[in-house]
Amino acid sequence: MAPGSACPLPPTPPPSRVLCCCTRWSSGHQEGEPSGQRGPAGPHTSAQRCQYCTLVLFQKTPEIYSVELNGTKDIDKTDKGDGKEKYRGLKNKPSNCKKNHQIQEIKEELDLNDHKLSNEDLEKKYGTNIITGLSSARAAELLARDGPNALSPPKETPETVKFLKQMVGGFSILLWIGAILCWVAYGIQYSNDPSSSLDNVYLGAVLVLVVILTGTFAYYQEAKSTNIIASFSKMIPQQALVIRDAEKKTIPSEQLVVGDIVEIKGGDQIPADIRLLSSQGCKVDNSSLTGESEPQVRSCDFTHDNPLETKNMCFYSTTCLEGVATGMVINTGDSTIIGQIASLASGVGDEKTPIAIEIEHFVHIVAGVSVSIGIIFFIITVSMKYPVLDSIIFLIGVIVANVPEGLLATVTVTLSLTAKRMAKKNCLVKNLEAVETLGSTSIICSDKTGTLTQNRMTVAHLWFDNQIFMADTSEDHSNQIFDQSSGTWTSLSKIITLCNRAEFKPGQENVPIMKKTVIGDASETALLKFSEVILGDVMEIRKRNRKVAEIPFNSTNKFQLSIHETDDPNDKRFLMVMKGAPERILEKCSTIMINGQEQPLDESRATFHTAYMELGGLGERVLGFCHLYLPADEFPETYSFDVDTMNFPTSNLCFVGLLSMIDPPRSTVPNAVTRCRSAGIKVIMVTGDHPITAKAIARNAGIISANSETVEDIAKCLNIAVEQVNKWDAKAAVVTGMELKDMSPEQLDELLANHSEIVFARTSPQQKLIIVEGCQRLGAVVAVTGDGVNDSPALKKADIGIAMGIAGSDAAKNAADMVLLDDNFASIVTGVEEGRLIFDNLKKTMAYTLTKNMAMVFPFMLYTIVGFPLPIATVTTLFIDLGTDIIPFIALAYEKAERDIMNRKPRHKKDRLVNKPLVLYSLLHVGVIVTLGAFVVYFTVYAQAGFRPSTLIGLRVKWEKDDVNDLEDSYGQEWTRYQRQYLEWTGYTAFFIAIMVQQIANLIIRKTRRNSIFQQGLFSNKVIWVGIASQIIIALILSYGLGSVTALNCTMLRVQYWFVALPYAILIWVYDEVRKLFIRLYPGGWWDKNMYY
C-alpha cells in the first residue's frame, strides 16, 4: 500500500509519550508497576491474596520516589519492563513489518526538513520574506499552482451513478426483465395480429413505472439523509491572519499558500502546516494528529529530527490553545500531514454493511425462488402445449407476483426513521445501513478521553487530617459531601483558591459553574471550579487576599507558589501558599496540619505515603498543598518579595493536604458498559494515556469489572513473578502500545480472544487500526470510536466507525459511519439497542411480505395447471405490493422490542435476517392459510354468479376466447366474453381483498415473534393501526372509487365478499398465538427450533 514501505523502522517511542510526561506534575500514575496499589475498589478473590497485596503495597513505597525523580526516562524503562515481563522473549523479534506498516507510512511520508532549516534558508526556499510576507501577486500565482488550502473531499459517487444503482439494484433488474418480456410478447402478438390488445404494453409500462418510482423514492430518501450530514459537516469558513505586501490581512484560510507568514493566537485552528518563526507561550493541542491530549509547548527551536516531535512545527487542523506565534506556511491542503493521512483513510475501502448483506440475501432468495418457479412454470406450460407467448406472460406473472416491489423502498424509509430516532438520542447516522450494523456490533473499541470520561480534570479525592475524602465527580458537582468542618479544610481551601492562576472568562454570570469557560490549564481549572462550587465567589476571595508575589509552576521546581495578604485586617502576616508534586511539597515541610493544628510531620509521613500511593494507584493526578504564615516581624507589610532571589523561606512549611484529580468517567458510562456486557458486547478501551490511569478509569467505568484481575494483579497478590502466572487466568488485560508493537498478529488474536476485558494504553492512533483488524479476524463486528485525524483509517476499517461530534475532527467525521453528537459512550449503547430493534423489526417486515407470495403465486399455478379463470392479475398483485402493504411495512418499524434486546448476545453473522424457519413459516404455514382463504372468496364469487367450482376446472381456454360469447355456466346460462371478463375482474378484486383482509391478521401477528399479542399490547403500536386503516382505505378506494376504471381491473365488490376470508384471518391469528404459546412453553424444544424465526 505504502510507497516503498521499507521496514522495519527503529521502534521510536511515539512522540506523545515523551511530551506528555514532562508536563506531569505528579508521578502518581507514572509509577512503574501498573497495578501495585489499588483503590478501595477491586476486592481480591481470596483473602490470602489481599494479605499479599498489603505487603506489596508497603514494599513498593520507595519506588514512587525514584519514578518521580527520573521523570520521563522512567516511563520508557517501566514500559519496556512491562513488556519484558509479560511477553518475555518477544522483545527481540524483528518488528513485524505488516503490522506496523500504517505507522511507518505516516512516518515515512514526513520527509520534511523545514524544521531543520534556518529562517534565512526558509526564506530562500519559499521565496518569501519573513517581515513583509509574500506579495499578493506571488500568492495568487502560488494559489493557482497549488490549489486552495483545503483537504480535497473524499471522492463521491456521482449522483447519476447513485441514481442508476437504485434503478438496477435489488429487484429492479427482475422487473426490467419482466417489462421487456411484456413488450417482446406484445411484439410477437403484434406481428401476428396488429389489432391485438395493448394489455402487455401497459403491463410493461406499469412495471417500468414501478421500478422508476421505487428507485426514485429510494434515491430521494438516501439523498435526504446524506444531506443531513452534508449540512452538518459544513463548517464556518476559517480565517487566517496573514502578512502579505507587508500588511496584516485577514483572509479565508483556504487562500493560504506556501511561504505565507501567518500569525496565530490562542483559540485558533492552525490553518496549514507551519514552521514557527517566533512564539510567545504558544501551546498547541495535537490530539487530533497524534492522539496526545496534553497541550504541547511550541517555540521556534529545532528540538527533534522528527518533524512531528520538534517544537518549531505546527500542523494543519490542530489547535493553538494559548499564546501567540508567527510562522511560515510550508505545506497546504492535501500535502499537509493531515492531508496525507486523510488520503490514507480513503485508501481503506468501503465495505458492505451487514444489513446490506442481509437484504441482498433476501433479494437473492426471492429472486432465486421467483426465477426458478417462473422457469419451472415456463417448462410446464410449454410442455402443456400452451403457446410460448402465453408461457412468457405466465412467467412475467410469476415474477411480478413473487417480487415485493415496494419492500426495498420502505426498508430505506424504515432505516431513515430509525436514523432520525437515533439522531434525537445524539447518534447521527451518516450511512443508513449503519443503523443495523451498530446492532450487530460485538466489540466496541472506545476512546477514553471524552467518550468514556467527561474530558475535564475534576477533583476526585482529598486527603487531609490523615483521611481520604471522596469528592463528587459527577457532571454537576452538586453533591460535595465530605466533612468541611475541620480547620484543616479551611486552610486547604484557602490554598486551593489562592495558589491558582486560572480565571473564569468574563461575561458568563449565568452559566452554571461547571460549564463556564476557564483560562488556565486543566488542573487549575479543576481546582478553580471545585473551590467555586464549595466556597462561592473565588474571585472575590482572591481580591480580599491580594497577591503580592508569585512563582508560576515550572517543570524544574515542580511547584507553584504565591504570597498573599490575608483578608483578616488584624492579621498583618503574609500567607505563603504552595502547591505541587506531593513529594516535592512534603520535602519542604516540617509540620503537618491535623484538625486545624500544626503538628510535627514525622508520624504522619507513613500515612501520607499510603494515601499518596492509594490515590496514585487510582490513576489520579495528585497535588500536595502547604502553606506558611510568614512572621510579621521578619516580613512587614512593606516587605518587597523578589521571586528571582527567593527572599523568603521555602522550607519548614506546614503540610496541609493532598488533592487528587482525574478525568472522571461520565456518570452514564458505568451503566452503559454494564448494558454492553449483558448484551454480549465486549468493550475494549484504547487510549493514549498511561496504563495506570487507563486501568483506573477502566475500573471506574466498569470496563474492567470489579472482580476481575489482570496478570499483574494476580502476580502481585500471589507475590510471584508475572511470567509465572497463567496468562489465561486473568480475565482482564492492560496492554501497552509497546507490547502491542512487538506482538505478532497471532498473539494479538490470542490476546483478544482470551481476555474478556482489555485495555490498550499508550497506544498510538495507528495501533487502533491493528486492534480493529485483530478483532475482525476473530469474526467480530467492530465499532470504533475516534476523534483524531489519525483515527480515520481505523474508523474506515471498522464495521462501524463512530466519530465524536464535539471533539472530532472533520476527517474523522468523514471517515465515520456515525457521529456521536454528545461524544457520550452511553449514546452508543442506545444506538446498539436501536440497531437491534430495527433488525428484529425488519425481520418481521420480511416475514409479513413473504407470506402473501404464496397467495400470489398459487393462483398462477392453478390457472395454468388446473385451468381456472385467472384468480388475480399481475396488475392487481401490484396493488398489494405497492398499495395496501406499504404503510404496514413502515408500521412494523415502530414496533417496540418484545423482550430486553440488550440481554441477548449480538447477532452472529450467520444469523440471517431471513432464515429458514421464517421462510417456511411464512410461506408454508401462514402463506397457505392466506391462499386458501383467498381461494374461498374467489370460489364464492364465481359460484354465486353461476360458475360452481367444478365447472371452473379446465375452463381457462374457452373462458379467454374472445369469439366465444355464449359460454355456458353451471346453470345453463350463457355468457359473453365481456360478461365473463367483468366476472374475472370481480374475482381479482375479491382475491385482492381477501389477501388484504388476511394481511391485516398477518400484520397483527407479526407484531411479536415470541410473546402473545396480548402481552405486547394490541394497541401498543398505534402506527400498526394506521397501517391497517390504510389497507382498508386503499382497498375501498380501489374497489368503490376506481372500480369503473377498466385498466385497473377492479370492480365494485359486494359488501359480503369482504368478510368471507375473515374466518381464515382469525385462524391465522389463533394459529400464531398457539405457535407462540408453544415457543414460550418449550423454549429450545423441537417446536421452538422449527417455528421460531
Added chain:
Amino acid sequence: MVIRKEKKSCGQVVEEWKEFVWNPRTHQFMGRTGTSWAFILLFYLVFYGFLTAMFTLTMWVMLQTVSDHTPKYQDRLATPGLMIRPKTENLDVIVNISDTESWDQHVQKLNKFLEPYNDSIQAQKNDVCRPGRYYEQPDNGVLNYPKRACQFNRTQLGDCSGIGDPTHYGYSTGQPCVFIKMNRVINFYAGANQSMNVTCAGKRDEDAENLGSFVMFPANGNIDLMYFPYYGKKFHVNYTQPLVAVKFLNVTPNVEVNVECRINAANIATDDERDKFAGRVAFKLRINKT
C-alpha cells in the same frame, strides 16, 4: 469492513452438499435426523389435514348459500348476448364454394347443432305452447320440476332447416345460412311482453351494398315470447333455444362483408360500449368464388 468471503473450491462445495444430503456423523439427512423428519412430516400432515378440513368446511358452507336452480346473482347477465352458428374462428364465416372442405366443417357443426330441433324430437319431448305469451311455470312454494319447454321445430327454419337440402344450408351455392341465437339467461323475460325480432344489416354502407338481400326464418326474424323465461339447465331439461336463421342470397363474392345482427326487444339494450355482444352480434362473411 472487508467482506471476508472465502472462495470455496468446487470440491468443497460438492463435499458440503454431500454432507448436507447425508451427514454420517449426526445421521442427518438433508439437515435433519430421522426423528426430526418424522416429526416435521407428521406436523405437516396434521397441519395440512386440518387446513384441508377447514377449506372443505368453508367451501361446503359457501355452497349452501348457492341454490341449485338459480344463481345467486345475475346482475352481469342483464343483457343477454347474441351469438351465431356455425361458430367459426373469430366469427369469420368464409365459404370457398369450390373448396368443399372449407364449409363442410360448418355444415357438420350445423347438422349437430340442429339435431335436437328435429320435429320428431321436439314433438316427443316438448309442449306445443301458445305463441305470443310467456310460458311461465311458477313453483308456487313447491318445487315444480322438471319444467316443460316449448317446441321449436327445425322446419320453422324453412330453407335453412337443412332438411333434405342438397345445398348444405346454402353453403355449396354461396347462399349460406347463419343462425342467430340469443344467450340463455335464467328467469329473463325477454321482450318485456312485447314481440321482438332480430334484424341484420351491413355494418357500414359498403357492407350493406355488398351484403345484398337475405331472408330470415322464422319470418321477420321473430322470436316468440313463449320460449321465455328459461329456468336453468337442471329444471328446464329439454329447453330448446329459439333460433333465427338468416340466408344471404347474393353476397358480393370475394369481398369481406361485416354483418351485424341485433335483437329489437324492449328490455334488451344493444348499445353497450364495452360489451360488443350485448343484444347483438357482428361477424364477417366472405364468399370466395373463382
